Amino acid sequence: MTNMISEWVRCPVCGNKTRLQIRKDTELKNFPLYCPKCRQESLIEAKDFQVTVIKRFETKKQS
DSSP, rough: OOOOOOEEEETTTTTTEEEEEEEETTEEEEEEOOTTTTTEEEEEEOOOEEEEEEEEEEEOOOO
């Protein structure tokens, strides 16, 4: 069995690590990525460790 290298997906807004890891063979399309640090959500695509932001969503703060 070979060791697959994985990388953390970083938030496109603040640059911190999210809770998601991807491998080289991972493909994501229209994936809603949530960042627990800045509490922003972004719609992303990923292929060959390249992450592309499709759209950023503004999350509303709860009162």
